[in-house]
Structure formats: C-alpha cells, structure tokens
Amino acid sequence: MAPWILLMFRSLLILLATPSSFAKFPSRYFPSSIIHPETPSLSSNTNLLYKTRYFTQILDHFNYNPQSYQTFQQRYLINDTFWGGRKSKSPIFVYTGNEGNIEWFAQNTGFMYDIAPKFKALLIFLEHRYYGKSIPYGGNRKKAYKNSKNLGYLSSTQALADYATLILDLKNNLTTMDSPVIVFGGSYGGMLAAWFRLKYPHVAIGALASSAPILQFENITSQYSFNNIITQDFKSESENCYKVIKGSWKQIEDTATSKGGLELLRKSFHICKNYISGSYLEGWLSTAFVYGSMTDYPTPSNFLAPLPAYPIKQMCKAIDNPTFGNDTFKKLYHAVNIYYNYTGDVKCFDLNDDSDPHDLGGWQWQACTEMVMPTNGNNKESIFPISRESYTAHSQYCEESYKVTPRPTWITTEFGGHDIARVLKRFGSNIIFFNGLRDPWSGGGVLKNLSKSIIALVEKEGAHHVDLRFATNEDPKWLQDVRKREINIMKDWISEYHQNLADSDT
Ligand SMILES: *[C@@H]1O[C@H](CO)[C@@H](O)[C@H](O)[C@H]1NC(C)=O
Numbered sequence: 001m002a003p004w005i006l007l008m009f010r011s012l013l014i015l016l017a018t019p020s021s022f023a024k025f026p027s028r029y030f031p032s033s034i035i036h037p038e039t040p041s042l043s044s045n046t047n048l049l050y051k052t053r054y055f056t057q058i059l060d061h062f063n064y065n066p067q068s069y070q071t072f073q074q075r076y077l078i079n080d081t082f083w084g085g086r087k088s089k090s091p092i093f094v095y096t097g098n099e100g101n102i103e104w105f106a107q108n109t110g111f112m113y114d115i116a117p118k119f120k121a122l123l124i125f126l127e128h129r130y131y132g133k134s135i136p137y138g139g140n141r142k143k144a145y146k147n148s149k150n151l152g153y154l155s156s157t158q159a160l161a162d163y164a165t166l167i168l169d170l171k172n173n174l175t176t177m178d179s180p181v182i183v184f185g186g187s188y189g190g191m192l193a194a195w196f197r198l199k200y201p202h203v204a205i206g207a208l209a210s211s212a213p214i215l216q217f218e219n220i221t222s223q224y225s226f227n228n229i230i231t232q233d234f235k236s237e238s239e240n241c242y243k244v245i246k247g248s249w250k251q252i253e254d255t256a257t258s259k260g261g262l263e264l265l266r267k268s269f270h271i272c273k274n275y276i277s278g279s280y281l282e283g284w285l286s287t288a289f290v291y292g293s294m295t296d297y298p299t300p301s302n303f304l305a306p307l308p309a310y311p312i313k314q315m316c317k318a319i320d321n322p323t324f325g326n327d328t329f330k331k332l333y334h335a336v337n338i339y340y341n342y343t344g345d346v347k348c349f350d351l352n353d354d355s356d357p358h359d360l361g362g363w364q365w366q367a368c369t370e371m372v373m374p375t376n377g378n379n380k381e382s383i384f385p386i387s388r389e390s391y392t393a394h395s396q397y398c399e400e401s402y403k404v405t406p407r408p409t410w411i412t413t414e415f416g417g418h419d420i421a422r423v424l425k426r427f428g429s430n431i432i433f434f435n436g437l438r439d440p441w442s443g444g445g446v447l448k449n450l451s452k453s454i455i456a457l458v459e460k461e462g463a464h465h466v467d468l469r470f471a472t473n474e475d476p477k478w479l480q481d482v483r484k485r486e487i488n489i490m491k492d493w494i495s496e497y498h499q500n501l502a503d504s505d506t
C-alpha cells in the first residue's frame with residue numbers, strides 16, 4: 001500500500017490498537033484504523049454487566065425499493081437491574097454505538113452503570129450497523145462488505161434511524177412510552193448522540209455527547225489542530241521531550257537509508273525479524289504518541305492498550321531520563337514500550353503488515369463517503385514531520401477501493417456545523433458536550449456554551465471521553481466535579497420532562 005493511503009483513515013477511536021493488532025496498520029506517520037470488530041480482547045466478566053438481545057432491523061429506512069424490504073439482526077445490550085419501571089416512568093439511558101463491537105463500548109462506559117441506580121435507569125447499548133455482530137446480508141460480513149452497493153447502507157443517517165426505531169419499539173414492548181430517554185456517546189458515538197437529539201427530539205429528551213468532534217470537518221476546524229494538540233501535550237511535560245521526538249524522524253530516516261541501518265533500528269526497538277521499513281517504524285511510533293494523547297487518563301486504564309496513569313508523562317520521563325544520554329533510539333524505545341508493552345509480556349514488536357487491503361472495515365467506508373475529517377496536517381511546530389492533508393489522494397484511494405467519490409460536505413449539510421453558535425442559539429436544547437483538552441479530537445469539539453441548555457463542559461486535564469469511564473477512588477477532583485455537573489444537568493432535564501408531562505395531563 002502506498003503510504004498516503006494509510007494517512008487517510010484515522011478512526012475516532014482507533015479501537016483496536018492493542019499490541020495484537022497494531023501491527024496490521026503501519027503507516028508513514030500515522031496509524032490508519034482498520035476495524036476488525038472481533039479483535040478486541042473483552043474482559044471475561046462481561047456477562048455480568050448486561051444481557052444480549054437482537055432486534056430485526058430494516059436495512060433501508062429511506063427508500064421503498066425491493067432491496068429496502070430486507071432486514072438484518074441488530075445487536076443490543078440491556079441492563080434492567082436498576083430500572084424503576086414503567087409506573088414511575090423511570091428513564092432509559094441509551095448508548096448510541098460507535099464504529100465497533102458494542103461490547104467494547106458497554107465495558108468502557110462505566111459512567112452509565114455508576115449513575116443508573118441514582119436515576120433508576122434502564123441501560124441499553126445499541127450496536128452500529130455493519131459493526132460487531134450487527135451485519136446485514138444475513139450476518140455475512142464478506143457479503144456486506146463486498147462492494148459499494150452492499151456497503152451503501154452503512155451511514156450515520158441510517159444508524160440514527162436504526163436507533164430511533166429500536167428505542168421506540170423497545171418502549172412499546174415495555175409499555176413505557178412515557179419514560180424519558182437520554183442518549184449517551186463518546187467520540188463518533190458522541191457525535192451520533194448529539195445529532196440524534198437534534199434529529200429525534202421526540203425520541204430523546206437530551207444527549208451527553210462526550211469528546212464528539214462534530215466540528216472536525218473542512219472549513220470549520222483546521223487540519224493542523226489534531227496534531228497541534230498532541231504537540232502541546234508533549235510540550236507541556238517538557239520542552240526536551242518534544243524536541244527529542246521532533247528531532248527523531250530525520251534520524252530514523254537517515255539511519256534507515258544507511259548501510260546496516262535497518263538492522264540497527266530493528267535491534268534498537270526490539271522489533272521482530274519480519275521488520276520492513278523506516279516508514280513503518282515511524283508510523284508505529286506515531287501511533288503510540290497519538291493514542292497515548294487520546295488516552296492520557298489520570299488513572300491506569302485499558303482502553304486502547306493497558307496503560308499507567310498519565311501515559312504522556314511516563315513517556316516523557318523515559319525520554320528525559322539522563323541515563324540514556326544522547327541515545328535517541330533508546331529514549332524512544334523506552335517511551336513507546338510504555339504504550340505497547342506496559343504489561344511486560346511482549347517478546348518482540350511485530351510491525352508486519354498482513355492486513356488485506358480489500359477488507360478494510362467499516363470506518364474506511366465511512367471515511368470514503370461521509371466522514372471526511374481532516375486531521376493529518378502538520379505545521380512547522382508539529383511534533384511530527386511537516387505535511388498537509390491531501391484530499392486528492394484520499395479521493396483517489398476511495399475511487400480505487402470502492403469506486404466512490406467522497407462527499408466532504410454531506411455531514412455538515414445533513415447535521416450542520418458551520419457557525420454552530422449562531423445556528424443553535426435558538427434551535428435545539430439539552431445537549432452536553434464534554435471535551436478534555438489533552439485529547440487531540442477536542443479541537444473539533446464544541447468548546448463554548450451555545451445556549452442555556454446546550455452546554456460545553458471543558459476540562460484542561462481531560463482526555464478522550466474520560467468522563468464516561470467507570471469512577472475510581474483515584475479520580476482527580478476535576479473529574480469528580482465534571483461528572484457531578486453532568487448528573488445535575490440530566491436530573492434537571494428529567495424533572496422538567498416529568499413536570500411538562502404532568503402539566504399536559506391536567
Ligand atoms: C447490571 O450491571 C450491574 C453492575 O453495575 C450488575 O451487577 C448487574 O448484574 C447487571 N444486570 C444485568 C441484568 O446484567
């Protein structure tokens with residue numbers, strides 16, 4: 001694969017960047033993100049958190065041609081342990097699933113379990129079509145992903161319609177039509193939650209959209225924003241850390257092209273025998289810095305990889321370690337070892353690309369059609385080498401892979417985004433946008449209050465949807481506070497809803 005192909009598809013979550021799968025996606029400087037929904041290692045006690053159900057979903061909500069009569073099985077997870085029931089019109093909390101296996105999100109959205117008892121809430125987690133086990137064409141992934149004709153039903157608009165359909169059907173089954181619904185989501189799931197509230201106000205009374213980069217589109221957010229935030233994260237630890245990383249790319253390239261250089265690099269970074277090229281190495285290193293920034297959580301975590309608290313601080317500590325002298329490779333090795341080998345059980349790092357370019361996963365399709373989110377620009381200051389996003393290359397890739405031309409203006413046409421403060425000032429309500437400024441995606445987030453009830457909660461120390469994680473005893477005060485604010489806002493939505501319902505009954 002040409003390097004530029006790989007620059008285009010950074011996923012919102014890059015779900016599967018676990019040591020077992022990162023090796024599939026080398027790139028020149030950045031990870032591509034290829035979703036293999038079955039890959040993530042899920043914790044063994046998952047069946048304690050929810051029950052799994054399937055719902056017969058309509059393939060095409062918007063057309064009445066013969067194809068659209070088709071259905072598929074959509075998976076959803078449910079936890080009714082805390083639900084107060086229909087009599088008390090207790091709320092339903094819905095997670096609007098992202099680009100991946102829904103179990104992954106259900107296990108990383110502890111906030112919903114933590115607050116369910118307080119709200120007596122029913123919890124459901126809805127899987128996004130074409131991901132996990134919610135595969136159209138009889139669950140035949142190969143067929144569903146075969147060509148653009150079959151993939152055409154994979155879109156955010158169809159997914160939102162799935163969610164509305166399922167929620168209303170479930171409420172009907174439970175004869176609890178008056179239970180208020182709040183939608184939750186992180187990252188792309190957060191974008192879906194926010195858009196769901198705007199499109200389906202009769203289905204959801206509010207949305208908690210965490211780290212939802214709904215503004216990460218061309219002519220709204222700069223293509224340099226993403227990497228500038230990563231740069232800032234490293235600079236904030238130490239100027240030296242930033243400089244060492246920034247200076248390392250040229251050193252790697254020079255070494256890679258010198259005699260015996262590849263072998264030196266291979267040894268320096270403990271890479272397995274199948275090591276391929278300098279650019280793979282750069283992509284692999286970058287991945288650790290990008291994902292490390294996204295998951296720079298204040299407590300130990302296991303989201304994209306098992307990590308200590310504040311991984312960026314730990315990486316910079318390794319880089320600033322005086323015992324490594326001026327040995328850049330040694331410093332970098334110890335830094336990325338924190339990301340890729342925190343558990344200490346990786347024998348050697350496998351950078352070999354064995355992925356099948358014709359089975360690129362759903363996010364690639366979405367990026368080739370509607371989710372065109374420029375994040376690959378690097379200016380002079382960037383911790384990565386200078387580069388520009390190339391829409392032409394992206395488009396060319398999409399033509400070659402799927403015979404489609406991306407529609408970069410579609411999302412903002414369908415959901416808005418331009419001049420959002422003015423547009424939403426008198427339209428829409430009850431949305432919380434949480435963003436942590438350590439998170440590179442926060443550059444495309446809503447960082448200002450748009451109205452009295454479209455609220456931005458912004459935390460300087462926060463990372464990618466950190467608020468949605470299970471609470472721990474070690475959580476810093478700002479994190480405890482932000483969750484309290486979210487709870488209070490949602491409480492207000494619900495009591496207002498009940499008040500209005502009571503008023504309309506009399
Ligand atoms: C719901 O989640 C709680 C943990 O918060 C768990 O104890 C309970 O068993 C779960 N209920 C179901 C029905 O899975």
Ligand SMILES: *[C@@H]1O[C@H](CO)[C@@H](O)[C@H](O)[C@H]1NC(C)=O
Nearest residue numbers: 053054055056166169170173
């Ligand atoms: C509602 O009940 C019908 C009939 O049992 C069932 O087929 C359907 O899947 C249920 N809906 C949901 C969302 O579970």
Ligand SMILES: *[C@@H]1O[C@H](CO)[C@@H](O)[C@H](O)[C@H]1NC(C)=O
Nearest residue numbers: 247251324325326327328329
């Ligand atoms: C690193 O330090 C050693 C001595 O400590 C020196 O010989 C070598 O030239 C230095 N290398 C670089 C790249 O500065």
Ligand SMILES: *[C@@H]1O[C@H](CO)[C@@H](O)[C@H](O)[C@H]1NC(C)=O
Nearest residue numbers: 270341344345346347348349
């Ligand atoms: C992973 O960590 C362990 C324990 O620190 C170490 O022995 C091993 O060499 C590391 N693996 C690699 C590939 O560096």
Ligand SMILES: *[C@@H]1O[C@H](CO)[C@@H](O)[C@H](O)[C@H]1NC(C)=O
Nearest residue numbers: 217218219407408409410412
């Ligand atoms: C961005 O603005 C330029 C100039 O107005 C326009 O040609 C282009 O289509 C816009 N792109 C998007 C995605 O809106």
Ligand SMILES: *[C@@H]1O[C@H](CO)[C@@H](O)[C@H](O)[C@H]1NC(C)=O
Nearest residue numbers: 447448449455456457458485
């Ligand atoms: C938005 O308003 C809320 C109070 O309603 C406040 O807590 C929050 O800090 C404000 N957000 C920003 C970004 O100013």
